[in-house]
Amino acid sequence: MHETVNVDICVIGAGSGGLSVAAGAVQMGASVALIEKGEMGGDCLNTGCVPSKALLAAAEKAQGFREADRFGIESVEPTVDWAVVNRHVHDVIAAIAPNDSVERFEALGVQVIRAAALFVDEQTVEAGDVKVRAKYFVIATGSSAFVPPIDGVEQLPYFTNENLFSNNEAIEHLVVIGGGPIGLEMAQAHRRLGAKVTVLEVARLFMKDDPDLAAIVVERLRSEGVTIHEGVENLRFDKREQGSSVFATIDGKAISMDASHLLIATGRRANVDGLNLEAAGVQYSPRGVEVDARLRSSNRRIFAIGDVAGPYQFTHMAAYQAGIVIRNMLFKLPAKVDYSAVPWVTYTDPELAHVGVSQADAEAAGRDVRVLKWSFEENDRAQAEKRTEGLIKVITEKNGRILGASIVGLHAGELIQPWILAISQKLKIGAMAGMIAPYPTLAEVNKRVAGSFYTEKLFSEGTKKLVRLLMRF
Numbered sequence: 001m002h003e004t005v006n007v008d009i010c011v012i013g014a015g016s017g018g019l020s021v022a023a024g025a026v027q028m029g030a031s032v033a034l035i036e037k038g039e040m041g042g043d044c045l046n047t048g049c050v051p052s053k054a055l056l057a058a059a060e061k062a063q064g065f066r067e068a069d070r071f072g073i074e075s076v077e078p079t080v081d082w083a084v085v086n087r088h089v090h091d092v093i094a095a096i097a098p099n100d101s102v103e104r105f106e107a108l109g110v111q112v113i114r115a116a117a118l119f120v121d122e123q124t125v126e127a128g129d130v131k132v133r134a135k136y137f138v139i140a141t142g143s144s145a146f147v148p149p150i151d152g153v154e155q156l157p158y159f160t161n162e163n164l165f166s167n168n169e170a171i172e173h174l175v176v177i178g179g180g181p182i183g184l185e186m187a188q189a190h191r192r193l194g195a196k197v198t199v200l201e202v203a204r205l206f207m208k209d210d211p212d213l214a215a216i217v218v219e220r221l222r223s224e225g226v227t228i229h230e231g232v233e234n235l236r237f238d239k240r241e242q243g244s245s246v247f248a249t250i251d252g253k254a255i256s257m258d259a260s261h262l263l264i265a266t267g268r269r270a271n272v273d274g275l276n277l278e279a280a281g282v283q284y285s286p287r288g289v290e291v292d293a294r295l296r297s298s299n300r301r302i303f304a305i306g307d308v309a310g311p312y313q314f315t316h317m318a319a320y321q322a323g324i325v326i327r328n329m330l331f332k333l334p335a336k337v338d339y340s341a342v343p344w345v346t347y348t349d350p351e352l353a354h355v356g357v358s359q360a361d362a363e364a365a366g367r368d369v370r371v372l373k374w375s376f377e378e379n380d381r382a383q384a385e386k387r388t389e390g391l392i393k394v395i396t397e398k399n400g401r402i403l404g405a406s407i408v409g410l411h412a413g414e415l416i417q418p419w420i421l422a423i424s425q426k427l428k429i430g431a432m433a434g435m436i437a438p439y440p441t442l443a444e445v446n447k448r449v450a451g452s453f454y455t456e457k458l459f460s461e462g463t464k465k466l467v468r469l470l471m472r473f
């Protein structure tokens with residue numbers, strides 16, 4: 001027997017996107033059902049952002065012991081207790097979990113259903129023994145690790161983000177397949193926590209980032225002992241008694257290595273399977289649910305947000321898209337997505353952050369832009385911290401309008417924030433140059449790079465002549 005629930009909005013998936021819609025909509029007066037088949041909080045809380053950043057934080061502490069002698073303190077090779085590191089990771093998840101819990105959402109008035117959802121018709125979803133009829137649906141089912149059909153992979157145990165954070169034992173040699181943000185963050189974390197780490201990437205690292213800045217991260221990873229191979233071909237695995245053997249060719253040369261553990265981080269696949277989207281008239285492709293600029297699917301009463309919709313797969317994007325669909329559903333406003341100021345950060349150390357137009361984008365489009373650069377070596381705080389490997393690049397129109405910014409360096413993910421605001425508010429570079437930045441902070445790089453827009457003009461012969469003239473009075 002199916003119980004039937006009638007609500008204004010039914011959200012499928014209680015991850016970053018779905019939770020934001022459910023919390024927002026119910027607090028604004030809509031009746032909301034939220035369906036989740038797995039853990040509340042989705043990927044970000046349980047197997048993504050949160051555990052990965054917690055592991056990176058532990059790794060950074062370990063690295064500090066190795067580098068202490070730069071400050072006159074004896075360096076030591078840290079002893080890492082993997083079980084305790086793992087406990088730390090899960091403590092962090094547990095500390096955040098109440099925000100995403102069934103209890104919190106039920107207290108807000110959301111009807112939470114713990115089951116897998118599938119559409120039975122254009123207005124009805126079935127989840128366990130409940131049928132939900134709703135005026136609007138929001139598909140926020142996220143994505144899963146994509147595992148390519150590498151020869152031998154099917155006979156081996158391997159990690160993806162789904163089981164990596166359950167590991168509580170020391171790893172001898174981690175071979176990471178995939179040099180994207182997830183692969184590289186986890187490569188550095190495991191290296192710093194004492195593992196030997198090799199990264200194998202079929203294309204090149206940091207495909208979407210500025211190559212000048214990415215090179216600084218790669219150099220750091222290599223200097224810490226991470227072995228990185230790009231342009232890897234003919235990848236193949238063989239099972240060993242313990243772990244596996246990995247074979248590949250690079251520039252026509254055969255290589256092989258023994259791995260105690262494998263991490264497959266080769267991209268994400270949208271979670272559309274099992275939703276029976278055909279019954280609801282929702283069009284989709286392997287890349288996910290197809291949506292328009294208002295995030296409506298081909299069934300105008302069904303929206304899709306987050307990783308299942310793309311085109312960016314970040315928690316902050318899922319939350320941003322949640323705001324767009326709330327405006328569309330609750331207030332009937334034709335709100336559309338604006339992707340002109342979408343930031344992203346790779347949380348390696350140093351971090352690599354970007355927002356807006358890149359130098360490569362501008363060049364490809366033949367735009368007449370200015371490219372401003374400032375090195376962290378010129379920053380006094382970076383000197384004090386002995387963290388001078390860093391660079392900021394800012395792209396502006398000739399008239400100074402800010403188009404994009406990329407930063408590599410300590411806390412680049414924090415330093416990028418004013419540029420996001422500047423681009424979204426269409427500010428000119430003078431706004432950043434004129435800001436009073438507290439001294440000594442890393443954030444002074446933002447002001448100084450902006451100031452460099454004026455250097456040529458300010459220190460020109462024309463200015464000198466004008467000043468000499470004015471000094472006569």
Ligand SMILES: Cc1cc2nc3c(=O)[nH]c(=O)nc-3n(C[C@H](O)[C@H](O)[C@H](O)COP(=O)(O)OP(=O)(O)OC[C@H]3O[C@@H](n4cnc5c(N)ncnc54)[C@H](O)[C@@H]3O)c2cc1C
Nearest residue numbers: 013015016017037038042043048117142306307313314315
């Ligand atoms: C290792 C890793 C690190 C990451 N780090 C970052 C980071 O630092 N910063 C960042 O911005 N992003 C990061 N991400 C990406 C981020 O986790 C995702 O972009 C974000 O979780 C997407 O949110 P979502 O709501 O679309 O999907 P999710 O958070 O994955 O939620 C989807 C939910 O839907 C549920 N579901 C699926 N199908 C059904 C169904 N049929 N019925 C009911 N429920 C269903 C799932 O169980 C899941 O709980 C990382 C990802 C990984 C894997």
